[in-house]
Amino acid sequence: MSAADIELREVRKSYYKDRLEIPVLQGLDLEIEAGEYVALMGPSGSGKSTLLHLLAGLDRPDGGSVRVGEAHLESMSERERTRWRSRHIGFVFQMYYLVPVLTAQQNVELPLLLFRMSSAERRERVGTALDVVGLTDRADHRPNQLSGGEEQRVAIARAIVTDPDVILADEPTGDLDAKTSSEILDLLQLLNSEFGKTIVIVTHDQRAADRARRLLHLDKGVFERDEARQASSAS
Amino acid sequence: MALPLRYHWLSLFARKTTTLLTILVIAAVVGVFGWMMGFHAALRDSLSVAGDSRKLIVIKRGSTAESNSAVSPEEFNRLHQLSDVQVDPETGERLISPEMLVQVSLPRLRDGGATFANVAVRGVTKSAFKVHQNVSFAGNRTLGSREVIVGRAAAEQFGGLEIGETINLGHGGIRPYEITGYFSADGGPMESEIWGDLHSLMNSYNRSRYSSASLRLGDGADAKSVLERIEGPAIQLTGATETDYWDGQAKWIRIYIGIAGGLVAVMSLAAVFSIANTMYSMVAGRTREVAMLRTIGYSGGQVLWGFVIESVLLSLIGGVLGCLACGAWLSLVGNTKDMFGATTFTTLAFKISMNWRIVLASLILVSVVGVCGALLPAVRAARLEIVAALREP
Numbered sequence: 070m071s072a073a074d075i076e077l078r079e080v081r082k083s084y085y086k087d088r089l090e091i092p093v094l095q096g097l098d099l100e101i102e103a104g105e106y107v108a109l110m111g112p113s114g115s116g117k118s119t120l121l122h123l124l125a126g127l128d129r130p131d132g133g134s135v136r137v138g139e140a141h142l143e144s145m146s147e148r149e150r151t152r153w154r155s156r157h158i159g160f161v162f163q164m165y166y167l168v169p170v171l172t173a174q175q176n177v178e179l180p181l182l183l184f185r186m187s188s189a190e191r192r193e194r195v196g197t198a199l200d201v202v203g204l205t206d207r208a209d210h211r212p213n214q215l216s217g218g219e220e221q222r223v224a225i226a227r228a229i230v231t232d233p234d235v236i237l238a239d240e241p242t243g244d245l246d247a248k249t250s251s252e253i254l255d256l257l258q259l260l261n262s263e264f265g266k267t268i269v270i271v272t273h274d275q276r277a278a279d280r281a282r283r284l285l286h287l288d289k290g291v292f293e294r295d296e297a298r299q300a301s302s303a304s
Numbered sequence: 305m306a307l308p309l310r311y312h313w314l315s316l317f318a319r320k321t322t323t324l325l326t327i328l329v330i331a332a333v334v335g336v337f338g339w340m341m342g343f344h345a346a347l348r349d350s351l352s353v354a355g356d357s358r359k360l361i362v363i364k365r366g367s368t369a370e371s372n373s374a375v376s377p378e379e380f381n382r383l384h385q386l387s388d389v390q391v392d393p394e395t396g397e398r399l400i401s402p403e404m405l406v407q408v409s410l411p412r413l414r415d416g417g418a419t420f421a422n423v424a425v426r427g428v429t430k431s432a433f434k435v436h437q438n439v440s441f442a443g444n445r446t447l448g449s450r451e452v453i454v455g456r457a458a459a460e461q462f463g464g465l466e467i468g469e470t471i472n473l474g475h476g477g478i479r480p481y482e483i484t485g486y487f488s489a490d491g492g493p494m495e496s497e498i499w500g501d502l503h504s505l506m507n508s509y510n511r512s513r514y515s516s517a518s519l520r521l522g523d524g525a526d527a528k529s530v531l532e533r534i535e536g537p538a539i540q541l542t543g544a545t546e547t548d549y550w551d552g553q554a555k556w557i558r559i560y561i562g563i564a565g566g567l568v569a570v571m572s573l574a575a576v577f578s579i580a581n582t583m584y585s586m587v588a589g590r591t592r593e594v595a596m597l598r599t600i601g602y603s604g605g606q607v608l609w610g611f612v613i614e615s616v617l618l619s620l621i622g623g624v625l626g627c628l629a630c631g632a633w634l635s636l637v638g639n640t641k642d643m644f645g646a647t648t649f650t651t652l653a654f655k656i657s658m659n660w661r662i663v664l665a666s667l668i669l670v671s672v673v674g675v676c677g678a679l680l681p682a683v684r685a686a687r688l689e690i691v692a693a694l695r696e697p
Contacts (some may be wrong), residue, residue: 127691151598166592168593
């Protein structure tokens with residue numbers, strides 16, 4: 070069980086369209102404690118996903134610093150960030166992004182193939198991850214044989230199988246119905262409360278945001294509100 | 305490599321139609337390549353068997369081959385001045401074989417006799433069996449006046465050459481010769497010939513001159529200096545070692561193989577484009593999958609190798625199918641082949657076969673084709689902008 074704290078200082082990020090600079094993040098400061106569950110909300114284009122990508126080391130800030138645990142991402146090369154990401158970050162996508170030709174078990178195994186690890190140990194870890202998300206009996210099913218909720222649970226199992234410090238989720242319930250969304254949110258809450266994972270979730274869904282213990286409102290690249298809250302219990 | 309082979313294998317068949325079409329293109333290239341390699345190997349083996357550097361073929365000055373040469377008995381007798389010729393220990397005579405070469409038109413067995421080929425008929429004396437040491441014949445080496453023996457390659461590929469049958473030779477084809485046996489020549493060019501008694505055949509064709517003489521060099525004799533003497537004022541003929549002679553005759557074969565090689569190169573280029581096209585569509589169809597892999601920690605290099613491996617797998621499937629198709633073609637349609645020599649005016653018969661060297665060369669070729677075809681699409685995948693790919697709708 071591991072977790073990492075996060076610290077952003079004066080983070081700036083712009084994108085360019087036809088040589089026109091579009092500022093996305095404008096000098097953000099943020100501290101997230103290890104084991105916190107944070108929801109990021111805001112209108113489209115407010116910079117939520119950009120922030121998440123910076124936290125995952127998928128992109129580098131134009132200015133300022135991003136520290137996750139001991140890693141100063143702004144000064145790391147792409148190769149270093151890739152290697153770091155494989156060990157410290159679990160990423161959950163809105164559209165799951167499972168490999169269609171592989172079974173649930175094989176999809177969950179993918180991040181472990183980057184580690185020196187015996188196949189027996191990989192099997193055990195995959196089994197544990199699938200057990201945590203309640204899909205042991207669907208291990209041999211391919212994505213097209215699973216429901217949307219089950220696919221997202223496989224994606225969560227893939228995100229936790231390496232025992233990362235931080236779980237980043239980009240609209241994890243965006244493509245699910247209310248009941249299935251609730252199950253996925255239960256699962257994320259469990260990972261936070263039982264396994265102590267630091268979780269940062271980007272969402273438009275108020276019910277998803279209500280599960281977090283801290284809610285950050287982002288608008289036009291700056292934090293508008295930072296609310297500490299009592300997380301709603303699992304349904 | 306971090307991704308398991310099964311991932312690449314299964315991914316290949318996620319887009320069945322494109323994959324199968326590409327496999328067919330590659331199989332066609334390998335089929336032609338394998339056949340051409342087999343053809344080349346069969347020809348090379350056939351001609352290399354003839355490469356006896358201790359044997360000289362002597363023809364008339366100014367002639368390019370035995371078929372357009374005429375050596376008079378007087379000129380032939382002058383060859384006996386050569387002291388560096390091996391002496392037959394049994395008879396004490398120098399091993400010099402006077403020979404006459406003509407052609408007879410015979411039906412090809414492989415197309416049921418629909419087409420004909422010019423087959424060489426060589427008039428020889430019994431000394432020929434000692435000069436041409438790769439020729440093996442179990443019967444009486446003093447051939448009867450109306451008897452011929454047939455090379456095994458000729459017997460297998462041309463009609464009317466069964467033992468006991470007669471073949472009409474001579475001017476107007478009016479002299480029947482009985483086939484009394486088969487001889488072999490280690491698969492060399494002479495195995496595509498028919499041999500008969502020299503004097504009988506000269507008589508049948510109203511010839512007073514030989515076509516050539518073959519002689520075997522004595523121990524320690526230097527071929528170059530013997531050839532200089534043959535071309536000198538005392539003898540005034542010309543010659544070459546058998547190796548050089550057949551090498552010269554094989555020029556047209558090299559041109560043929562060069563053209564076939566060019567065809568394979570063009571086909572290989574087409575296969576590279578076909579693979580590149582397939583791989584580009586695979587990369588385009590798996591943009592988000594690649595972005596996911598990069599997000600969970602796979603490096604650009606691992607992604608690049610992944611696509612190269614898929615391409616090589618694809619190529620190898622095509623390669624194996626191509627080899628199987630080529631092997632099946634050779635065994636079902638026939639592996640016998642003959643080629644007409646533009647300078648000899650005779651036909652060289654040989655058998656094409658697939659062997660492990662050809663299979664290995666074919667698989668290496670397709671692997672290279674696979675790597676070349678995959679490189680640009682794989683580089684594109686490896687350089688994918690992860691963030692942009694994740695934002696794709």
